[in-house]
Amino acid sequence: MIIREARREDVAAIVGMLADDQIGSTRDSADDLTPYLKAFEEIDADPAQLLIVADDAGEAVGTLQLSVIPGLARKGALRGQIEAVRVRASHRGSGLGGELMAWAIAESRRRGCALVQLTSDVKREDAHRFYERLGFEASHTGFKLKF
Template structure:
């Protein structure tokens, strides 16, 4: 297993993971749109953002996005925001998700972040149990305001 920063060549595989949590999609079947290209280029160019993948050879088995947020709280330390955590459906239950999160937390710690935070859809009960097993605490209620339908 290799943990690394995603490249543009990984984009179809990452989008396949994000598109459907319950089945394995062939990355070749995923349409990479102009908005995806712009978003990936922006993340790739921003030192406060990174998409990370867990790969086995050419196959991307997991991904997440880390965003480093500066703030005045926590004695001015950055916080790491984890988003879009996915493990390929046929590889779940073998510890890959825990390893991916462990590596992301290590990366945040090495950067000097004071905490790692994430949100998870209220319907994803299994994901909530997973994050709690990793030591994450339910400390806040999250709110979102959709700006477009």
């Protein structure tokens, strides 16, 4: 198993992982990859964005996106923002999610980030326990405005 940057040909597998749960199935679908491929091109072109996959014999079985965000707060500190952490059902419980998170944390440090943050839907209680086991603290309340 290796962790590597995602490639265009990984997009269908990534979308499959995004759609493979109760919440994701209402938002994502691999029926039309056009918007996902467009988003992939934008992510891939931006050095502050990293879309990675866990590759098991050429197959993407885990993924996350890491964004390095500059800000004025905390004396101009960089933040690592982790999004869309997913592991294919066949690989859950193997420690792969922890490996992906360790990679993202190490990469954030390597890039000079002062902290790593993430958001998680309030309904994802298993994910919350996972993040807490990794040392993350539920420190803020998030808000979204959908368009």
